[in-house]
Amino acid sequence: MGRGAGRIRRGRRRRATSTRRIDRGCGRSQEMIIERLDLKAYGLFSDESLDLSAGPRRFHLVYGPNESGKSTCLRAISALLFGIPTRTTDSFLHSNAKLRVGATLLGPDGNRLTVIRRKNGKTKLHAEDDKTPIDPMELEQMLGGIDEAAFHHRFGLSHEQLVAGGQAVLDSKGELGEILFAAGAGVGRLKAIQTELENESKELFLERGKKRINSLLSELDEKRKIVRELQTPPAEYQLLKRQLAEAQQQSQELADERTRLAQSLAKQKAIREAHAIVPIWRRHKAQLETLSSVPTLDEDFAARRREASANRQTYQRLVDQLQREIEATEKEIQSCLIDPATMEHETEIVALFQGIAAREAASKDQANLHRVVKNRNRHLRELLRDLDIDITDDAPDDEVDQHVDRLHVSDAAQIRINELAGDCEMLRQQERDSLESLQALRKQLAELDDELERHPDVADPAMIESVLSEIGPPATLMDQADQERSSCRDLESQCERLIRELRLGQVSLDDAARLQPPTAAEIDDHDQTLRDRARFVDDAQKTVATLRKQLHDAGEKLTRLQADQPLPTEQELEHSRETRDQSVDRLADSRDDEETFQQSTRKLRQSIRTADDVVDTIRSHQKQVTERASVTLEIANLKDAIDAADEAVIQAERLAAEASQQWSQLWESRGIAAGKVREMRNWVAKHQTLVEKYHSLEKERGRLDSTLTRMDRNATRLAHALQGAWSSRPVAAGHVAAGHVAAGHDGTSAVVDDPMNLESLHDRATALRNELVAAASHLEQIRRKRNEIHAALPAAEAKYESNAAKRKQWDSDWKQAIASFAGDQDVSPSVISMRLKKIAKLFEETRERDIILGRIRSIDDDGRSFAQRAAVIARIVGLECKPDQPSAEIAQALYERLQAAKNAASQTERFKADLTAAKARLVDDNQVLEAASGQLAQLCREAGVDNTDALPGVEQNAAEKRTALQACARAEEQLALIAGGVAVEQFAQQVESHDRVELEHEIGKLEESLQTLNERWSAVEQQVGALKKELSGIDGGDRAAELNQELQLLHGTIQRESQQYAKLRIASMILQQSIEHYRSENESPVLKIACQAFEELTCGRYAGLKPEFDDKGRSKLFGIAASPAGEENLVPVDAMSLGTADALYLAMRLASLEHQLSAGHAIPVVIDDCLIQLDDQRTIAAMKRFSRLSERTQVILFTHHQHLIDLAQSALEPDHYHLHRLAR
CATH class of the missing domain: 1.20.58 (Methane Monooxygenase Hydroxylase; Chain G, domain 1)
Known part of the structure; x- marks a missing residue:
């Protein structure tokens, strides 16, 4: 059956066969399907399979509630085809080394490939036996070169992708190329990707903006300007460099001297420190020479000696005690007596003892059974009297049995009587019914004949x-x-x-x-002219604004130059020179007048000094003067440029006005008031709509x-x-x-x-x-009714006669059947049935009485058997019994004798077990005792003594030697650390050769010299720092080098950012070109399929799709709303609801898939619960579309919604889909 047959099965395995099997009759052209998915060890699955081989429509619905493994199956398909991820979440039950997922794949040419994929190991793909490696190229050929990304985007569809695709359709504003490309490539975020590329490129660079590249270019220009402004250092720079070199050399010499003095001081201090350690070292060495004959023992020697002595004493005491216990137990064993004959017949004696209670109960039951038999016989006599048989209460049992035997009715006779009794009422009722039917038919026939006489014929309508x-x-x-x-x-x-x-x-x-409005070409021409003229005006106005800003900046710069320090101008210099020349001329004219000559001389001297001051000022501030002259000249040039730019603005505005006038004349000549270009384009579109409506x-x-x-x-x-x-x-x-x-x-x-x-x-x-x-x-x-009744009348008469004859025959058969036990043959069947029940009860009572009598005889036989067995066992074991002693007392005496024998045997075994355990403990304790004695002997050998009594004295001497060794080693270690590389003995002799007072005096002198030297070195270092600071203040070389380095870094940064900007712009252009190319190649075939799919998915709300060109020549997509009048109502994509946009995206995805399948390799389409957002009717339409698609490729839909399964079962044909339920 198509549905319900695909439940997950555990442990199913096929016989191991060859990895590749050829089946020429099962494949279809260019299609690869998954016949079986084996979840051997993956996620929560262990050794489970999913059979996906059913056809011819390969639409598989896989249902599973939450936490049943639906998502795991989805990941398993991807892992099978393209590899298990390095970091997988499906290894929580099975370790990475044990992860296994397999499948049986059916290729386009009918080849079958059974593979198992592992996560770890050098070889990931294996055959069905999980041992034989498989070449990955075989699986890649099955996939037709499709990689994992293409599989998920082109052949996978999830609810998230559908929602993103629907939103992308709305964001595209109906752009046909974007919708086609997004659906074909399975990219729901196409518009978002385009926007991200555009935003990232604008973040890097924007013409006339302040983005990263713009800022870097501005910073580059500024630093280049600073580098050009750096000047050559003055002449005293070389003198400062020489002074700095001399100061640095003096600093280095003082530093060397400081190092030498510091080393000498450290050496003297080390000798001072060693003065207190050397005597201690000497004393401990002398002590070690005294204790040289004492053996060197480890620290735990005393503990080992005490432990071994304690063990020897303890276990010696335990050994003596165990030996006494063993002797006592052996005596107890000898005193125990055992009865072997009684023990040998333990089973029979126990059975006899257990049978005592049964015999007593049987005796009581036998008395009760005799009373029951008596009651049964009395009941039998009563039943016989109920059957009209005269019998007295004191009649013997044999007479009762004879009467019972005579009442016996055979099974055949009883069956015949029952059959006749069952037919009695039926036959009588049939006779009455047939008579009533016959009378009713005769009455209806008479009534219909009367009605026909009253009715005339009617006319034909x-x-x-x-x-x-x-x-x-x-x-x-x-x-x-x-x-x-x-x-x-x-x-x-x-x-x-x-x-x-x-x-x-x-x-x-x-x-x-x-009305005939202008054509689109005329509007485009005038629009382009207006745009060009407007752009000319804007460019001219921007040029004027830029020049005015430059003029403003130049004026501010000139003001700033004049505000820093008043500088003479070239005019002031010329004026001072003219004043000087005039003074010289007046001096020459006043040579005759002494007083005038003196005054002229003073004025000449003053004018010469003034002219010299102007010249000196200009020379010392040549750069500022030159820059001010340059700025003045730049201001004059900018004013001329502004005048020319103002004229260009006027000319551009005049041309723009002419273009506007031509635009107005274009419309007014047709009797239409002109507006803006966008408004008039809308006007033309509305007029076209008016014409169509007309x-x-x-x-x-x-x-x-x-x-x-x-x-x-x-x-x-x-x-x-x-x-x-x-x-x-x-x-x-x-x-x-x-x-x-x-x-x-x-x-x-x-x-x-x-x-x-x-x-x-x-x-x-x-x-x-x-x-x-x-x-x-x-x-x-x-x-018609009259004819029917007339025809049925003879049959009714015959039926009545037949039923009457059957009833008469029954009367004859009944009398014959009851003649053997019924005196009155006119008795009714109910009375006969009652007599038969009493006879049956009579025989039942007789059978139960006979069974009880058999039970009484059986009890008597069991009692005799019990007495015989008790007597035989008593004779065997030698028990003396009285001739008339009851069998129960004999069995009781045998059981008591058995218990006494078992107690004696049990006590003997217990004593033997105690003896064995004591001997085992004795062996263990002897071993410990021997080990303790051996350990004490070993300690004596280590200490060099003959007996253990001398060990405490040796331990004390060894402890003193060990303490002296440790103290000597610590002192020697300290001396070695102080002495550096000098031998300890040699260093000790040097320490001992120095007087303590002289040593302290020498250390004081060295510390004083080192302090003086440090003060001199610090002063020289301060001089070096001051020279370096002064030198850096007039040295532009370091600043220029830093700026050059920064310029190189800026060049590299600008290059990287520019490359990234170029990549983003190229990626955006390639994406746009790819979209346009895909649209031109696939628009016609894909759109043809999508129209029908969209109509089905919207349940007839839309009749299809239609592309139209907007006023910019771009192809837009519109939906055709269904209309009863057959009109073509176009709905823009951005005016559609979100649900309709989802349906449009789904229609385009399915159309793209069908188009790809017609020209390329087909692999299974895997869908993850993408229909939960659609209503019931659209969901049914989508599943029907999936079912038709499954005729060309396998479609697997995973869902956890039972409602979806209910819709499929109610709307799809049974063989159009296959249902699988996950077992968990």
Whole structure:
């Protein structure tokens, strides 16, 4: 069966065969399917399989509730085909080394490949035996070169992808290329990717913006300017460098001297420190020489000696105690007596003892059974008297048995009696029923004959039926006329609204529709001209603004140069020189006048000093003066440029005004008021809509006229047919009211004169037709019923005669059957049944009494057997018994003797076990005792003594030697650390050769010299620092080097950012070109399939899809809304609801898949619960689409919604899908 047969099965395995098997009859062209998915050890699955081989439609619904492993199956398919991820979440139950997922794949050419994929190991793919390696190329050939990313994007669909795709459809604003590319590539975030590329590129660089590259370029220009402004250092720079070198050399010499003095001071301090350690070292060395004969023992020697002595004493005591216990136990064993004969017959004695209680209970039961037998016999006599058999209470049991035997009825006789009793009431009832049926038929036949005599024939309604059939229901034409009138009114209203929106004033609809606006080419030409002229004006105005800003910056720079320090200008220099020359001329003129000459000389000296000061000032600030002159010249040039730019703005504005005037004339020549280009494009689009609406209105008016003409013609025909039918209509008493006939005749002439009253005419004609048909039908029913009854009458008579004969035969058979035990043969079956039950109860009582008698005899036999066995066992074991002693007492005595023998045997075994345990403990304790003695002997050998009594004294001497060794080693270690690389003995001799007082005096002198040297070195270092600071203040080389290094870094940064910007721009261009190329290649075939799919997925709300070009020449996609009038109502994509956008994306994905399948390799389509957002009808439509797609490739849909399964079971054919339920 197609459904329910695919439940997960545990442990199913096929016989190991070759990895590749050829099956030429199962493959389909260019299709790879998964026949079986083996979840051997993956996630929560262990050794489970999913059979996906069912066909011919390979649409598999895999259902599983939450936590049942649905997502694990999805990951397992991807892991099988492309590898288990390095970091997987499916190893929580099975370790990475044990992860296994396998499958049986059916290739396009019919080849089967059974593989198992591992996570770890050098070889990941193996055959079905999990040992034989498989070449990965075999699996890649099955996949047809499709990698993991392509599989998930092109052949996978999830709820998240569907939602993202629907949102992408809305974000695309209907851009056909983007929608096609997103659906074909399975990329739901296409618009987001484009936006990210654009935003990232704009974050890097934006013309006339302040982004990263712009900022880096500005910083590069600024640093280049600073480098150019750095000047050559002055002449004293070389002197400072020489002074710095001398100071550094002096600092190095002082530092060397400091190092030498510090080393000498450290050496003297080490000798001072060693003065206190050397005597201690000497003392401990002398002590070690004294204790040289004492053996060197480890620290735990005393503990080992004490432990070994304690063990020897303890275990010696335990050994002595165990030996005494062993002797006592052996005596106890010898005193125990055992009865082997009684022990040998333990089973028989126990059985006899256990049978005592049974014998007592059997005796009691036997007395009770005798009373029961007596009661049974009394009950049998009572039953015999109930059966009319005379028997006394004191009659013997044999007489009772004889009466019972005579009442025996055979099984065959009883079955026959039961059969006859069951047939009795049935036969009598059949006889009564057949008689009543016969009488009823005769009565009905008489009544129908009377009714036929009262009814005349009726006229034929065929003529009016023919007319009604031809014209059909009037509501259709009337509804059609109403719809057409409504459509006309709607179209007229739309046209009037469009005329108002077009601002055409009081103009007729015909004139408005005949207006000829400019063509799109003319609008594009004028639009381009207006844009160019506007751009020229904008560029000119921006140029003026830039020049004015530069002029403002130059003015601020000039003000800043003048504010820093008042500098003489070239005019001031020329003026001072002229003043000097004039003074010289006056001096020459006043040589004759001494006083005037002196004054002229002073003025000349003053003017010469002033001119020299101006020249000196200009020379010392040559750069500032030159820069100020340059800025002044730049300001003059900028003013000239601004004048020229203002003229260019005026010229550009004039051209723009001319273009605007030409634009207005273009529209005014056609009688249309001109607006902006965008507004006029919308105006043209609305006018085109008006023209289309006008044509639709003309067509609708023609259809309305045609409908009205048909209504007039049908009304006329119906009136004439009605008049003819009334004239030939017969009057039948009891069926047609006379008043109705008169009203009909009166109304006929009226409706004929009113041909527009089509609905009223149709109602009256229908009523007349129904009346005639009903009358004819009623008469025909009477005739048919009369014939049926007349034909059934003979059969009813024969049935009655047959039932009467059967009843008479039963009476004869009944009397014969009960003759053997019923005296009165007229007894009813119920009485006979009661007598048979009493006879059966009589025989049941007899059987139960006989069973009880057999039980009494069995008890007697068991008692005799028990007494014989007890006597035999007593004789064997030697138990003396009395001749008349009861068997129960013998069994009791045997059991007591058995218990005494068992107690003696048990006590003996216990004593033996105690003896064995004591001997084992004695062996263990002897071993410990020997080990302790051996350890003490070993300690004596280590200490060099003969007995253990001398060990404490040796331990004390060894401890003193060990303490001296440790103290000496510590002192020697300290001396070695102080002495550096000098031998300890040599260093000790050097320490001992120094006087302590002289050593302290020498250390003081060295510390004083080192302090003086440190002060000198610090002063020199401060001088070096001051020289370096002064040198860096006038040295531009370091700053220039730093700037050059920063420029190199800036160059590298700008290069990296520019490369990234170029990559982003190229990626955006390639993506756009790919979208356009995909659209041009796939638009026609994919859109053709998508139209039908979209109509199905929207359940007829949309009739299809249609591409249109917008005013910029871009291809836009529109939905065609379904219309009862057959109109083509286009709905933009961005006006659709989110659910409809999801359906559109799904339709495009399915269309792209079907188109790809027609030209390429097919692999399974895996869907992850993508339908949960759709309503029931759209979900059913989508599953039907999946089912049709599964005829070309395998489709596997995973879901955890039971409602989806219910929809599939109610709407899909059983062989159109296959249901699998995950067992967990």
